[in-house]
Amino acid sequence: xxxxxxxxxxxxxxxxxxxxxxxxxxxxxxxxxxxxxxxxxxxxxxxxxxxxxxxxxxxxxxxxxxxxxxxxxxxxxxxxxxxxxxxxxxxxxxxxxxxxxxxxxxxxxxxxxxxxxxxxxxxxxxxxxxxxxxxxxxxxxxxxxxxxxxxxxxxxxxxxxxxxxxxxxxxxxxxxxxxxxxxxxxxxxxxxxxxxxxxxxxxxxxxxxxxxxxxxxxxxxxxxxxxxxxxxxxxxxxxxxxxxxxxxxxxxxxxxxxxxxxxxxxxxxxxxxxxxxxxxxxxxxxxxxxxxxxxxxxxxxxxxxxxxxxxxxxxxxxxxxxxxxxxxxxxxxxxxxxxxxxxxxxxxxxxxxxxxxxxxxxxxxxxxxxxxxxxxxxxxxxxxxxxxxxxxxxxxxxxxxxxxxxxxxxxxxxxxxxxxxxxxxxxxx
RNA sequence: GUGGUCGUAGCUCAAUGGUAGAGCCCCAGAUUGUGAUUCUGGUUGUUGCGGGUUCGAAUCCCGUCGAUCACCCCA
Numbered sequence: 001x002x003x004x005x006x007x008x009x010x011x012x013x014x015x016x017x018x019x020x021x022x023x024x025x026x027x028x029x030x031x032x033x034x035x036x037x038x039x040x041x042x043x044x045x046x047x048x049x050x051x052x053x054x055x056x057x058x059x060x061x062x063x064x065x066x067x068x069x070x071x072x073x074x075x076x077x078x079x080x081x082x083x084x085x086x087x088x089x090x091x092x093x094x095x096x097x098x099x100x101x102x103x104x105x106x107x108x109x110x111x112x113x114x115x116x117x118x119x120x121x122x123x124x125x126x127x128x129x130x131x132x133x134x135x136x137x138x139x140x141x142x143x144x145x146x147x148x149x150x151x152x153x154x155x156x157x158x159x160x161x162x163x164x165x166x167x168x169x170x171x172x173x174x175x176x177x178x179x180x181x182x183x184x185x186x187x188x189x190x191x192x193x194x195x196x197x198x199x200x201x202x203x204x205x206x207x208x209x210x211x212x213x214x215x216x217x218x219x220x221x222x223x224x225x226x227x228x229x230x231x232x233x234x235x236x237x238x239x240x241x242x243x244x245x246x247x248x249x250x251x252x253x254x255x256x257x258x259x260x261x262x263x264x265x266x267x268x269x270x271x272x273x274x275x276x277x278x279x280x281x282x283x284x285x286x287x288x289x290x291x292x293x294x295x296x297x298x299x300x301x302x303x304x305x306x307x308x309x310x311x312x313x314x315x316x317x318x319x320x321x322x323x324x325x326x327x328x329x330x331x332x333x334x335x336x337x338x339x340x341x342x343x344x345x346x347x348x349x350x351x352x353x354x355x356x357x358x359x360x361x362x363x364x365x366x367x368x369x370x371x372x373x374x375x376x377x378x379x380x381x382x383x384x385x386x387x388x389x390x391x392x393x394x395x396x397x398x399x400x401x402x403x404x405x406x407x408x409x410x411x412x413x414x415x416x417x418x419x420x421x422x423x424x425x426x427x428x429x
Numbered sequence: 430g431u432g433g434u435c436g437u438a439g440c441u442c443a444a445u446g447g448u449a450g451a452g453c454c455c456c457a458g459a460u461u462g463u464g465a466u467u468c469u470g471g472u473u474g475u476u477g478c479g480g481g482u483u484c485g486a487a488u489c490c491c492g493u494c495g496a497u498c499a500c501c502c503c504a
Contacts, residue, residue, distance in 0.1 A: 005477095061430090061501095062502085062503090109503080109504085111503085114496090115497075116503090117503075118504095121504055191501095254503095272503065274504075301504065302504025303504080305503090335463080338462085368461085368462045369461095369464075372462095372463045373463095373464055374464095377464095385462075387462065396463075
Protein backbone atom coordinates (compact mmCIF):
# COMPACT_ATOMS: atom_id res chain seq x y z
CA UNK A 1 0.00 0.00 0.00
CA UNK A 2 1.39 3.31 -1.01
CA UNK A 3 2.30 5.59 1.85
CA UNK A 4 1.55 8.69 -0.16
CA UNK A 5 -1.48 9.46 -2.21
CA UNK A 6 -2.88 12.45 -3.99
CA UNK A 7 -4.26 15.31 -1.95
CA UNK A 8 -8.03 15.11 -1.59
CA UNK A 9 -9.77 16.19 -4.75
CA UNK A 10 -6.64 16.11 -6.93
CA UNK A 11 -5.93 13.69 -9.78
CA UNK A 12 -2.98 11.87 -11.25
CA UNK A 13 -2.73 11.70 -15.01
CA UNK A 14 -1.17 8.39 -16.00
CA UNK A 15 -0.20 8.14 -19.68
CA UNK A 16 -3.60 6.90 -20.81
CA UNK A 17 -5.30 9.67 -18.79
CA UNK A 18 -2.89 12.22 -20.14
CA UNK A 19 -3.56 11.13 -23.71
CA UNK A 20 -7.30 11.61 -23.18
CA UNK A 21 -6.64 14.98 -21.61
CA UNK A 22 -4.53 16.03 -24.56
CA UNK A 23 -7.25 14.91 -26.93
CA UNK A 24 -9.64 17.22 -25.07
CA UNK A 25 -7.14 20.08 -25.16
CA UNK A 26 -6.40 19.62 -28.85
CA UNK A 27 -10.09 19.54 -29.71
CA UNK A 28 -10.84 22.66 -27.68
CA UNK A 29 -7.91 24.48 -29.23
CA UNK A 30 -8.71 23.38 -32.75
CA UNK A 31 -12.35 24.52 -32.63
CA UNK A 32 -11.49 27.80 -30.90
CA UNK A 33 -8.91 28.53 -33.58
CA UNK A 34 -11.54 27.70 -36.22
CA UNK A 35 -13.62 30.50 -34.69
CA UNK A 36 -10.76 32.99 -34.79
CA UNK A 37 -10.03 32.96 -31.07
CA UNK A 38 -6.47 33.53 -29.89
CA UNK A 39 -4.98 31.79 -26.88
CA UNK A 40 -3.85 33.50 -23.68
CA UNK A 41 -2.95 32.35 -20.19
CA UNK A 42 -3.16 33.92 -16.75
CA UNK A 43 -1.45 33.10 -13.43
CA UNK A 44 -2.67 30.17 -11.36
CA UNK A 45 -2.70 32.44 -8.30
CA UNK A 46 -4.07 35.91 -7.79
CA UNK A 47 -4.59 38.12 -4.78
CA UNK A 48 -7.64 36.98 -2.87
CA UNK A 49 -9.08 40.46 -3.23
CA UNK A 50 -9.46 39.96 -6.97
CA UNK A 51 -12.06 37.28 -6.30
CA UNK A 52 -13.66 39.06 -3.37
CA UNK A 53 -14.23 42.04 -5.58
CA UNK A 54 -16.40 40.40 -8.13
CA UNK A 55 -17.52 36.84 -7.88
CA UNK A 56 -19.97 36.89 -5.03
CA UNK A 57 -20.28 34.59 -2.04
CA UNK A 58 -20.66 31.33 -3.96
CA UNK A 59 -17.14 31.30 -5.22
CA UNK A 60 -15.36 33.09 -2.42
CA UNK A 61 -16.56 30.49 0.06
CA UNK A 62 -14.82 27.86 -2.09
CA UNK A 63 -11.51 29.68 -2.45
CA UNK A 64 -8.32 27.72 -2.08
CA UNK A 65 -6.61 30.53 -0.20
CA UNK A 66 -3.49 30.97 1.90
CA UNK A 67 -0.98 33.53 3.07
CA UNK A 68 2.35 33.73 1.33
CA UNK A 69 5.59 34.19 3.27
CA UNK A 70 5.14 37.94 3.27
CA UNK A 71 1.65 37.66 4.70
CA UNK A 72 -0.15 38.50 1.46
CA UNK A 73 -3.52 36.88 0.93
CA UNK A 74 -3.30 34.66 -2.15
CA UNK A 75 -5.79 32.30 -3.79
CA UNK A 76 -5.51 29.58 -6.38
CA UNK A 77 -7.82 30.72 -9.15
CA UNK A 78 -11.35 29.30 -8.90
CA UNK A 79 -12.07 30.58 -12.41
CA UNK A 80 -10.27 32.62 -15.01
CA UNK A 81 -12.71 35.40 -15.83
CA UNK A 82 -11.45 37.77 -13.07
CA UNK A 83 -7.87 37.36 -14.32
CA UNK A 84 -9.06 37.92 -17.86
CA UNK A 85 -10.89 41.07 -16.81
CA UNK A 86 -7.76 42.27 -15.00
CA UNK A 87 -5.56 41.56 -18.03
CA UNK A 88 -8.01 42.96 -20.54
CA UNK A 89 -8.66 46.19 -18.68
CA UNK A 90 -4.93 46.71 -18.19
CA UNK A 91 -3.97 46.48 -21.83
CA UNK A 92 -7.22 46.63 -23.79
CA UNK A 93 -5.98 49.58 -25.86
CA UNK A 94 -3.34 47.31 -27.41
CA UNK A 95 -5.97 45.08 -28.99
CA UNK A 96 -8.56 45.65 -31.69
CA UNK A 97 -12.14 44.96 -30.67
CA UNK A 98 -13.76 42.60 -30.40
CA UNK A 99 -11.12 40.56 -28.58
CA UNK A 100 -11.80 36.85 -29.07
CA UNK A 101 -9.65 35.12 -26.50
CA UNK A 102 -9.51 31.57 -25.22
CA UNK A 103 -7.54 29.80 -22.51
CA UNK A 104 -7.02 26.25 -21.23
CA UNK A 105 -5.76 25.63 -17.71
CA UNK A 106 -6.35 24.43 -14.18
CA UNK A 107 -8.75 26.02 -11.72
CA UNK A 108 -9.21 25.17 -8.04
CA UNK A 109 -12.23 25.14 -5.77
CA UNK A 110 -12.26 23.94 -2.19
CA UNK A 111 -15.45 21.92 -2.05
CA UNK A 112 -16.50 18.35 -1.39
CA UNK A 113 -15.34 16.24 -4.32
CA UNK A 114 -17.72 13.77 -5.96
CA UNK A 115 -18.35 12.50 -9.44
CA UNK A 116 -17.85 15.32 -11.89
CA UNK A 117 -16.49 17.59 -9.20
CA UNK A 118 -12.86 17.73 -8.09
CA UNK A 119 -10.78 20.37 -6.37
CA UNK A 120 -8.54 20.85 -9.38
CA UNK A 121 -10.19 20.84 -12.76
CA UNK A 122 -9.20 22.10 -16.15
CA UNK A 123 -11.28 24.69 -17.89
CA UNK A 124 -11.58 25.82 -21.44
CA UNK A 125 -12.53 29.50 -21.37
CA UNK A 126 -13.71 31.41 -24.41
CA UNK A 127 -14.56 35.08 -24.13
CA UNK A 128 -15.36 37.94 -26.47
CA UNK A 129 -14.54 41.35 -25.06
CA UNK A 130 -15.56 44.77 -26.31
CA UNK A 131 -18.76 43.87 -28.13
CA UNK A 132 -22.23 44.22 -26.64
CA UNK A 133 -24.18 42.75 -29.55
CA UNK A 134 -26.29 39.61 -29.33
CA UNK A 135 -24.29 38.45 -32.36
CA UNK A 136 -21.45 37.97 -29.91
CA UNK A 137 -23.66 35.85 -27.68
CA UNK A 138 -24.62 33.80 -30.72
CA UNK A 139 -20.98 33.31 -31.68
CA UNK A 140 -20.24 31.95 -28.22
CA UNK A 141 -23.24 29.61 -28.24
CA UNK A 142 -22.20 28.43 -31.69
CA UNK A 143 -18.68 27.78 -30.43
CA UNK A 144 -20.05 25.80 -27.50
CA UNK A 145 -22.19 23.72 -29.86
CA UNK A 146 -19.35 23.12 -32.29
CA UNK A 147 -17.03 22.05 -29.50
CA UNK A 148 -19.56 19.44 -28.43
CA UNK A 149 -20.03 18.27 -32.01
CA UNK A 150 -16.27 18.08 -32.50
CA UNK A 151 -16.15 15.57 -29.65
CA UNK A 152 -18.75 13.42 -31.42
CA UNK A 153 -21.48 14.48 -28.99
CA UNK A 154 -24.60 14.90 -31.08
CA UNK A 155 -27.94 16.67 -30.95
CA UNK A 156 -29.57 13.78 -29.13
CA UNK A 157 -26.86 13.85 -26.46
CA UNK A 158 -26.83 17.48 -25.28
CA UNK A 159 -28.72 20.73 -25.11
CA UNK A 160 -27.93 24.39 -24.49
CA UNK A 161 -30.24 25.73 -21.81
CA UNK A 162 -30.38 29.45 -22.35
CA UNK A 163 -31.97 32.45 -20.77
CA UNK A 164 -31.41 36.14 -20.19
CA UNK A 165 -31.19 37.73 -16.79
CA UNK A 166 -32.87 40.85 -18.09
CA UNK A 167 -36.23 39.14 -18.32
CA UNK A 168 -36.07 38.84 -14.55
CA UNK A 169 -34.79 42.35 -13.89
CA UNK A 170 -37.64 43.64 -16.05
CA UNK A 171 -40.03 41.45 -14.13
CA UNK A 172 -38.80 42.83 -10.82
CA UNK A 173 -39.18 46.37 -12.12
CA UNK A 174 -42.76 45.68 -13.20
CA UNK A 175 -43.53 44.21 -9.80
CA UNK A 176 -41.84 47.15 -8.08
CA UNK A 177 -39.53 44.87 -6.14
CA UNK A 178 -36.69 46.87 -4.55
CA UNK A 179 -33.35 46.41 -6.29
CA UNK A 180 -31.63 45.09 -3.16
CA UNK A 181 -33.76 41.94 -3.45
CA UNK A 182 -32.52 41.17 -6.96
CA UNK A 183 -29.72 38.84 -5.85
CA UNK A 184 -31.98 37.01 -3.42
CA UNK A 185 -34.60 36.67 -6.10
CA UNK A 186 -32.21 35.24 -8.69
CA UNK A 187 -30.99 32.76 -6.10
CA UNK A 188 -34.59 31.63 -5.55
CA UNK A 189 -35.13 31.23 -9.30
CA UNK A 190 -31.89 29.27 -9.59
CA UNK A 191 -33.18 26.75 -7.04
CA UNK A 192 -36.82 26.72 -8.13
CA UNK A 193 -36.60 23.32 -9.81
CA UNK A 194 -34.84 21.70 -6.85
CA UNK A 195 -36.42 23.33 -3.80
CA UNK A 196 -39.74 22.45 -2.22
CA UNK A 197 -42.55 24.57 -3.69
CA UNK A 198 -43.74 25.70 -0.26
CA UNK A 199 -40.25 26.92 0.69
CA UNK A 200 -39.95 28.76 -2.59
CA UNK A 201 -43.39 30.32 -2.15
CA UNK A 202 -42.48 31.54 1.30
CA UNK A 203 -39.19 33.06 0.17
CA UNK A 204 -40.93 34.80 -2.72
CA UNK A 205 -43.67 36.16 -0.51
CA UNK A 206 -40.96 37.67 1.72
CA UNK A 207 -40.06 39.97 -1.15
CA UNK A 208 -43.64 40.54 -2.21
CA UNK A 209 -44.05 37.97 -4.97
CA UNK A 210 -46.17 34.86 -5.48
CA UNK A 211 -44.99 31.51 -6.75
CA UNK A 212 -47.97 31.20 -9.10
CA UNK A 213 -47.17 34.50 -10.75
CA UNK A 214 -43.46 33.68 -11.11
CA UNK A 215 -44.33 30.25 -12.51
CA UNK A 216 -46.72 31.76 -15.04
CA UNK A 217 -44.07 34.25 -16.09
CA UNK A 218 -41.50 31.49 -16.53
CA UNK A 219 -43.81 29.47 -18.72
CA UNK A 220 -44.55 32.52 -20.86
CA UNK A 221 -40.83 33.27 -21.30
CA UNK A 222 -40.33 30.80 -24.15
CA UNK A 223 -38.34 31.02 -27.36
CA UNK A 224 -40.79 33.59 -28.77
CA UNK A 225 -39.91 36.13 -26.09
CA UNK A 226 -38.68 39.26 -27.93
CA UNK A 227 -35.48 39.41 -25.89
CA UNK A 228 -34.24 36.29 -27.72
CA UNK A 229 -35.29 37.43 -31.20
CA UNK A 230 -31.95 38.56 -32.65
CA UNK A 231 -30.00 35.76 -30.98
CA UNK A 232 -32.52 33.26 -32.31
CA UNK A 233 -32.40 34.66 -35.84
CA UNK A 234 -28.62 34.47 -35.79
CA UNK A 235 -28.50 30.88 -34.58
CA UNK A 236 -31.32 29.82 -36.90
CA UNK A 237 -29.31 31.18 -39.83
CA UNK A 238 -26.38 29.05 -38.66
CA UNK A 239 -28.64 26.00 -38.33
CA UNK A 240 -27.85 25.79 -34.63
CA UNK A 241 -31.08 26.89 -32.96
CA UNK A 242 -32.10 23.24 -32.69
CA UNK A 243 -29.52 22.83 -29.93
CA UNK A 244 -30.98 25.62 -27.79
CA UNK A 245 -33.78 25.31 -25.30
CA UNK A 246 -35.02 28.44 -23.58
CA UNK A 247 -35.20 27.89 -19.84
CA UNK A 248 -35.98 30.84 -17.61
CA UNK A 249 -34.72 29.03 -14.53
CA UNK A 250 -31.15 29.41 -15.79
CA UNK A 251 -29.75 32.45 -14.02
CA UNK A 252 -26.35 31.17 -12.85
CA UNK A 253 -24.90 31.74 -9.44
CA UNK A 254 -22.09 34.12 -10.28
CA UNK A 255 -22.97 37.67 -9.43
CA UNK A 256 -21.55 39.33 -12.51
CA UNK A 257 -23.82 38.11 -15.29
CA UNK A 258 -25.97 40.82 -16.83
CA UNK A 259 -27.68 39.44 -19.94
CA UNK A 260 -27.66 36.19 -21.85
CA UNK A 261 -26.80 33.19 -19.69
CA UNK A 262 -26.52 29.56 -20.78
CA UNK A 263 -25.39 26.14 -19.67
CA UNK A 264 -24.57 23.00 -21.65
CA UNK A 265 -26.19 19.84 -20.31
CA UNK A 266 -26.10 16.23 -21.37
CA UNK A 267 -29.50 14.71 -22.07
CA UNK A 268 -29.01 11.05 -21.23
CA UNK A 269 -27.05 10.69 -18.02
CA UNK A 270 -28.20 13.44 -15.68
CA UNK A 271 -24.68 14.79 -15.27
CA UNK A 272 -23.75 18.18 -13.97
CA UNK A 273 -23.37 21.10 -16.35
CA UNK A 274 -20.68 20.49 -18.95
CA UNK A 275 -20.23 24.19 -19.61
CA UNK A 276 -21.73 27.49 -18.62
CA UNK A 277 -21.38 31.17 -19.25
CA UNK A 278 -23.04 34.37 -20.26
CA UNK A 279 -22.78 38.10 -20.70
CA UNK A 280 -21.00 40.23 -18.11
CA UNK A 281 -21.15 43.79 -19.39
CA UNK A 282 -20.19 45.54 -16.16
CA UNK A 283 -17.34 43.37 -14.97
CA UNK A 284 -14.51 45.21 -16.70
CA UNK A 285 -15.83 48.53 -15.43
CA UNK A 286 -16.02 47.11 -11.92
CA UNK A 287 -12.52 45.70 -12.06
CA UNK A 288 -11.05 48.95 -13.37
CA UNK A 289 -13.07 51.21 -11.07
CA UNK A 290 -14.93 52.54 -14.05
CA UNK A 291 -11.99 53.54 -16.23
CA UNK A 292 -12.59 50.79 -18.81
CA UNK A 293 -16.14 50.07 -19.85
CA UNK A 294 -15.96 46.96 -21.99
CA UNK A 295 -19.09 44.85 -22.49
CA UNK A 296 -18.14 41.19 -22.72
CA UNK A 297 -19.40 37.64 -22.71
CA UNK A 298 -17.90 34.21 -22.40
CA UNK A 299 -18.25 30.65 -21.22
CA UNK A 300 -16.21 27.94 -19.58
CA UNK A 301 -16.18 24.18 -20.15
CA UNK A 302 -14.63 21.81 -17.61
CA UNK A 303 -12.68 18.66 -18.36
CA UNK A 304 -14.19 16.52 -15.60
CA UNK A 305 -17.85 16.34 -16.60
CA UNK A 306 -16.87 16.41 -20.25
CA UNK A 307 -14.61 13.41 -19.70
CA UNK A 308 -17.42 11.46 -18.05
CA UNK A 309 -19.79 12.37 -20.87
CA UNK A 310 -17.24 11.30 -23.50
CA UNK A 311 -16.81 7.93 -21.81
CA UNK A 312 -20.58 7.40 -21.77
CA UNK A 313 -21.26 8.52 -25.35
CA UNK A 314 -20.65 5.78 -27.96
CA UNK A 315 -20.34 8.28 -30.79
CA UNK A 316 -17.47 10.00 -29.00
CA UNK A 317 -15.29 6.91 -28.97
CA UNK A 318 -14.12 7.11 -32.59
CA UNK A 319 -12.38 10.43 -32.10
CA UNK A 320 -10.73 9.24 -28.92
CA UNK A 321 -9.55 5.98 -30.48
CA UNK A 322 -8.16 7.73 -33.54
CA UNK A 323 -6.34 10.22 -31.38
CA UNK A 324 -4.90 7.63 -29.04
CA UNK A 325 -3.72 5.52 -31.97
CA UNK A 326 -2.04 8.49 -33.57
CA UNK A 327 -0.48 9.74 -30.33
CA UNK A 328 0.47 6.61 -28.41
CA UNK A 329 2.11 4.53 -31.14
CA UNK A 330 5.40 4.79 -33.00
CA UNK A 331 6.10 4.44 -36.70
CA UNK A 332 8.97 2.00 -36.49
CA UNK A 333 10.63 -0.32 -34.00
CA UNK A 334 14.25 -1.11 -34.64
CA UNK A 335 15.04 -4.75 -33.86
CA UNK A 336 18.69 -5.50 -33.13
CA UNK A 337 18.81 -9.18 -34.13
CA UNK A 338 22.57 -9.33 -33.96
CA UNK A 339 24.31 -7.28 -31.30
CA UNK A 340 27.25 -6.82 -33.67
CA UNK A 341 24.97 -4.53 -35.69
CA UNK A 342 23.91 -2.34 -32.72
CA UNK A 343 26.09 0.56 -33.86
CA UNK A 344 24.58 0.90 -37.35
CA UNK A 345 21.14 0.28 -35.79
CA UNK A 346 21.67 3.19 -33.41
CA UNK A 347 22.82 5.34 -36.31
CA UNK A 348 19.64 4.42 -38.17
CA UNK A 349 17.49 5.20 -35.12
CA UNK A 350 18.94 8.70 -34.95
CA UNK A 351 18.72 9.23 -38.73
CA UNK A 352 15.09 8.15 -38.78
CA UNK A 353 14.22 10.38 -35.85
CA UNK A 354 15.97 13.28 -37.56
CA UNK A 355 13.74 12.60 -40.58
CA UNK A 356 10.67 12.95 -38.34
CA UNK A 357 9.89 9.26 -37.97
CA UNK A 358 8.74 8.11 -34.53
CA UNK A 359 11.14 5.36 -33.57
CA UNK A 360 11.61 3.11 -30.56
CA UNK A 361 13.98 0.20 -29.96
CA UNK A 362 15.34 -2.07 -27.26
CA UNK A 363 17.98 -0.17 -25.34
CA UNK A 364 19.56 -3.36 -24.01
CA UNK A 365 20.24 -6.69 -25.71
CA UNK A 366 17.03 -8.71 -26.01
CA UNK A 367 15.98 -11.84 -27.81
CA UNK A 368 14.39 -11.18 -31.17
CA UNK A 369 11.05 -12.53 -30.03
CA UNK A 370 11.05 -10.12 -27.12
CA UNK A 371 11.84 -7.25 -29.42
CA UNK A 372 8.95 -8.08 -31.73
CA UNK A 373 6.69 -8.33 -28.72
CA UNK A 374 7.94 -4.94 -27.59
CA UNK A 375 7.25 -3.57 -31.08
CA UNK A 376 3.69 -4.84 -30.75
CA UNK A 377 3.37 -3.35 -27.27
CA UNK A 378 4.35 0.13 -28.41
CA UNK A 379 1.98 -0.14 -31.41
CA UNK A 380 4.74 0.10 -33.99
CA UNK A 381 3.74 0.03 -37.63
CA UNK A 382 7.01 -1.33 -38.97
CA UNK A 383 9.82 -3.42 -37.57
CA UNK A 384 13.31 -2.80 -38.93
CA UNK A 385 15.58 -5.77 -38.34
CA UNK A 386 19.34 -5.22 -38.11
CA UNK A 387 21.08 -8.58 -38.32
CA UNK A 388 23.69 -10.62 -40.13
CA UNK A 389 22.43 -9.50 -43.55
CA UNK A 390 23.42 -5.87 -42.82
CA UNK A 391 23.89 -3.57 -44.81
CA UNK A 392 20.56 -4.98 -45.93
CA UNK A 393 17.82 -4.23 -43.42
CA UNK A 394 14.67 -6.27 -43.17
CA UNK A 395 11.58 -4.09 -43.06
CA UNK A 396 8.43 -5.78 -41.82
CA UNK A 397 4.95 -4.30 -41.93
CA UNK A 398 3.56 -5.38 -38.58
CA UNK A 399 -0.03 -4.99 -39.73
CA UNK A 400 0.12 -6.91 -43.01
CA UNK A 401 3.15 -8.99 -41.90
CA UNK A 402 4.84 -8.42 -45.27
CA UNK A 403 8.63 -8.28 -45.21
CA UNK A 404 11.02 -6.67 -47.67
CA UNK A 405 14.76 -6.05 -47.76
CA UNK A 406 15.95 -2.46 -47.91
CA UNK A 407 19.48 -1.21 -48.35
CA UNK A 408 20.62 0.64 -45.22
CA UNK A 409 21.39 3.77 -47.19
CA UNK A 410 17.79 3.88 -48.51
CA UNK A 411 16.19 3.08 -45.17
CA UNK A 412 15.25 6.59 -44.03
CA UNK A 413 13.64 7.61 -47.31
CA UNK A 414 11.85 4.26 -47.65
CA UNK A 415 10.40 4.44 -44.14
CA UNK A 416 9.39 8.08 -44.57
CA UNK A 417 7.47 7.10 -47.70
CA UNK A 418 5.95 4.03 -46.08
CA UNK A 419 4.53 5.84 -43.05
CA UNK A 420 2.72 8.21 -45.40
CA UNK A 421 0.69 5.31 -46.82
CA UNK A 422 -2.74 4.81 -45.27
CA UNK A 423 -3.03 2.09 -42.68
CA UNK A 424 -4.29 -1.23 -43.94
CA UNK A 425 -6.64 -2.80 -41.48
CA UNK A 426 -5.74 -6.07 -39.86
CA UNK A 427 -7.40 -9.06 -41.53
CA UNK A 428 -9.67 -11.00 -39.26
CA UNK A 429 -9.28 -14.75 -39.71
C1' G B 430 -18.89 22.73 6.20
C1' U B 431 -23.34 18.85 7.37
C1' G B 432 -25.44 13.81 6.79
C1' G B 433 -25.79 8.39 4.44
C1' U B 434 -22.88 4.25 2.29
C1' C B 435 -18.21 2.15 1.52
C1' G B 436 -12.60 1.07 2.24
C1' U B 437 -8.96 -6.51 1.56
C1' A B 438 -2.64 -7.44 -3.63
C1' G B 439 -1.25 -2.62 -9.05
C1' C B 440 -6.82 -3.76 -10.82
C1' U B 441 -11.72 -6.59 -10.09
C1' C B 442 -13.36 -9.09 -5.99
C1' A B 443 -13.85 -13.56 -2.13
C1' A B 444 -12.99 -15.00 2.99
C1' U B 445 -20.42 -16.42 8.32
C1' G B 446 -15.33 -13.47 15.29
C1' G B 447 -10.94 -18.80 14.31
C1' U B 448 -4.12 -19.89 9.59
C1' A B 449 -5.84 -13.72 4.18
C1' G B 450 -7.41 -16.17 -1.07
C1' A B 451 -8.73 -16.23 -6.60
C1' G B 452 -8.75 -14.11 -11.43
C1' C B 453 -6.52 -10.35 -14.31
C1' C B 454 -2.08 -7.37 -14.81
C1' C B 455 3.26 -7.23 -14.33
C1' C B 456 8.28 -9.90 -14.46
C1' A B 457 11.14 -14.34 -15.89
C1' G B 458 11.55 -19.08 -18.35
C1' A B 459 9.85 -23.03 -21.84
C1' U B 460 11.19 -20.32 -27.19
C1' U B 461 19.43 -18.56 -29.14
C1' G B 462 16.15 -14.35 -36.05
C1' U B 463 9.73 -12.90 -35.80
C1' G B 464 4.54 -10.81 -32.80
C1' A B 465 -0.43 -15.30 -31.04
C1' U B 466 -1.92 -19.23 -27.89
C1' U B 467 -0.45 -22.43 -24.07
C1' C B 468 2.38 -24.08 -19.92
C1' U B 469 5.77 -23.30 -15.67
C1' G B 470 7.72 -20.22 -12.02
C1' G B 471 7.88 -15.41 -9.42
C1' U B 472 6.73 -10.46 -6.95
C1' U B 473 2.79 -8.18 -4.40
C1' G B 474 -0.82 -7.08 1.82
C1' U B 475 0.93 -3.67 8.92
C1' U B 476 -7.03 -5.99 5.42
C1' G B 477 -6.79 2.83 4.58
C1' C B 478 -4.77 4.61 9.41
C1' G B 479 -5.10 4.87 15.04
C1' G B 480 -7.33 3.18 19.35
C1' G B 481 -10.90 -0.22 21.88
C1' U B 482 -13.84 -5.01 22.95
C1' U B 483 -12.25 -10.29 22.74
C1' C B 484 -8.58 -16.15 24.30
C1' G B 485 -8.68 -14.54 19.14
C1' A B 486 -10.75 -8.86 14.77
C1' A B 487 -10.59 -8.06 7.56
C1' U B 488 -15.22 -9.08 10.40
C1' C B 489 -17.84 -5.80 16.33
C1' C B 490 -17.28 -0.49 18.63
C1' C B 491 -15.05 4.64 18.56
C1' G B 492 -12.06 8.12 16.11
C1' U B 493 -9.55 9.64 11.78
C1' C B 494 -8.27 9.81 6.53
C1' G B 495 -10.04 8.75 1.68
C1' A B 496 -13.81 7.42 -2.08
C1' U B 497 -18.86 7.92 -3.26
C1' C B 498 -23.90 9.89 -2.78
C1' A B 499 -27.10 13.81 -0.91
C1' C B 500 -27.21 19.03 0.85
C1' C B 501 -24.75 23.39 -1.35
C1' C B 502 -23.38 24.88 -5.94
C1' C B 503 -21.15 24.40 -10.33
C1' A B 504 -16.67 23.25 -14.71
